[in-house]
Amino acid sequence: xxxxxxxxxxxxxxxxxxxxxxxxxxxxxxxxxxxxxxxxxxxxxxxxxxxxxxxxxxxxxxxxxxxxxxxxxxxxxxxxxxxxxxxxxxxxxxxxxxxxxxxxxxxxxxxxxxxxxxxxxxxxxxxxxxxxxxxxxxxxxxxxxxxxxxxxxxxxxxxxxxxxxxxxxxxxxxxxxxxxxxxxxxxxxxxxxxxxxxxxxxxxxxxxxxxxxxxxxxxxxxxxxxxxxxxxxxxxxxxxxxxxxxxxxxxxxxxxxxxxxxxxxxxxxxxxxxxxxxxxxxxxxxxxxxxxxxxxxxxxxxxxxxxxxxxxxxxxxxxxxxxxxxxxxxxxxxxxxxxxxxxxxxxxxxxxxxxxxxxxxxxxxxxxxxxxxxxxxxxxxxxxxxxxxxxxxxxxxxxxxxxxxxxxxxxxxxxxxxxxxxxxxxxxxxxxxx
Ligand SMILES: *[C@@H]1O[C@H](CO)[C@@H](O)[C@H](O)[C@H]1NC(C)=O
Ligand SMILES: *[C@@H]1O[C@H](CO)[C@@H](O)[C@H](O)[C@H]1NC(C)=O
Numbered sequence: 349x350x351x352x353x354x355x356x357x358x359x360x361x362x363x364x365x366x367x368x369x370x371x372x373x374x375x376x377x378x379x380x381x382x383x384x385x386x387x388x389x390x391x392x393x394x395x396x397x398x399x400x401x402x403x404x405x406x407x408x409x410x411x412x413x414x415x416x417x418x419x420x421x422x423x424x425x426x427x428x429x430x431x432x433x434x435x436x437x438x439x440x441x442x443x444x445x446x447x448x449x450x451x452x453x454x455x456x457x458x459x460x461x462x463x464x465x466x467x468x469x470x471x472x473x474x475x476x477x478x479x480x481x482x483x484x485x486x487x488x489x490x491x492x493x494x495x496x497x498x499x500x501x502x503x504x505x506x507x508x509x510x511x512x513x514x515x516x517x518x519x520x521x522x523x524x525x526x527x528x529x530x531x532x533x534x535x536x537x538x539x540x541x542x543x544x545x546x547x548x549x550x551x552x553x554x555x556x557x558x559x560x561x562x563x564x565x566x567x568x569x570x571x572x573x574x575x576x577x578x579x580x581x582x583x584x585x586x587x588x589x590x591x592x593x594x595x596x597x598x599x600x601x602x603x604x605x606x607x608x609x610x611x612x613x614x615x616x617x618x619x620x621x622x623x624x625x626x627x628x629x630x631x632x633x634x635x636x637x638x639x640x641x642x643x644x645x646x647x648x649x650x651x652x653x654x655x656x657x658x659x660x661x662x663x664x665x666x667x668x669x670x671x672x673x674x675x676x677x678x679x680x681x682x683x684x685x686x687x688x689x690x691x692x693x694x695x696x697x698x699x700x701x702x703x704x705x706x707x708x709x710x711x712x713x714x715x716x717x718x719x720x721x722x723x724x725x726x727x728x729x730x731x732x733x734x735x736x737x738x739x740x741x742x743x744x745x746x747x748x749x750x751x752x753x754x755x756x757x758x759x760x761x762x763x764x765x766x767x768x769x770x771x772x773x774x775x776x777x778x779x780x781x782x
Pocket of ligand 2: 523
């Protein structure tokens with residue numbers, strides 16, 4: 349690197365160390381990021397559902413009709429194959445097909461909830477990641493994951509063999525990509541995070557994400573036509589920043605420096621499903637700022653996830669937006685499960701909440717920065733949740749005593765251990781149902 353560039357970079361790094369919010373300053377002085385930020389805002393506006401209850405009802409209706417007549421413990425769910433056990437309708441959409449490998453893109457039809465319609469790289473070619481290294485952040489080598497995700501065109505990114513990828517700096521995705529690990533065992537670990545910043549239409553399926561670190565920034569390519577200086581990355585597992593139509597499915601997330609998944613800066617149309625989360629303090633952050641009302645646009649579905657061992661709090665922690673938390677299994681928390689501030693709407697349906705033995709941590713919910721006289725108006729509803737070992741959910745909202753009877757009920761919480769049985773990455777073998 350030339351000396352002048354180096355000293356510029358050094359200047360940035362020093363500034364970043366002093367002002368943590370400097371990242372925004374760098375981006376906002378860069379016309380490319382300015383344009384992306386504007387496009388992202390427009391895209392979020394287009395995806396926003398003015399009547400979100402319609403989406404929660406559609407979700408529940410779909411799940412109920414897909415599972416109708418099936419005893420929750422029976423295998424197959426309408427598909428007689430013995431080797432296939434798709435236990436919820438997202439999985440039923442593709443898992444029982446013995447040719448799943450030839451029909452990989454079928455997955456693009458399977459997202460439910462607010463992320464419905466996320467197609468990722470469906471319209472693009474298959475890209476095979478054959479090289480686990482990440483040694484060049486500005487000119488990534490063909491065959492690496494970093495090279496795949498910066499391409500302009502839609503791509504369906506797959507892994508012919510198992511690998512562990514240690515990202516040297518944050519991985520910046522571009523629009524219309526699917527990361528599909530089926531058939532391999534792929535770990536993103538011990539390095540930097542995955543970041544979706546001002547992008548649209550991404551599917552991430554089947555990754556193991558763990559031990560993600562805070563990492564220095566520097567010059568990083570964020571698309572084929574642009575690279576620039578980035579600040580230090582936070583050390584989230586997956587960061588969704590100002591992005592729309594994102595579907596995270598069958599991912600396992602453990603033990604990262606910051607959150608496991610952050611959804612911030614007016615992101616919307618998001619589904620997080622079939623994930624397995626363990627060993628972490630601040631688990632899911634949906635909205636990072638009490639002063640950023642732009643997060644009112646945020647609409648997220650959290651379904652069929654297993655919140656497992658070693659989790660402490662924030663599953664999720666919400667602000668401003670609308671959150672459908674449905675048919676998840678909460679078997680462990682140390683402080684609380686669902687929290688928030690700034691009047692988020694939280695519709696909790698058909699979840700199982702098993703409280704810890706600690707008598708002071710039985711409450712599922714937690715409100716921050718507001719007295720009861722204020723939060724009593726926040727719409728937080730629990731319908732058909734199974735509350736075990738002394739767990740209790742404190743509801744609030746105008747009509748909490750008579751929650752709208754018109755709502756479609758979720759699948760019963762008693763079925764949740766079955767619905768979430770295959771949370772986390774699946775082991776799929778070609779030419780067999782998965
Ligand atoms: C069963 O699996 C086949 C093969 O993939 C698929 O085409 C069919 O739609 C599935 N049937 C049901 C009822 O899920
Ligand atoms: C992504 O796909 C959509 C829909 O096909 C298209 O409108 C958009 O331009 C694509 N984005 C890029 C960056 O090519």
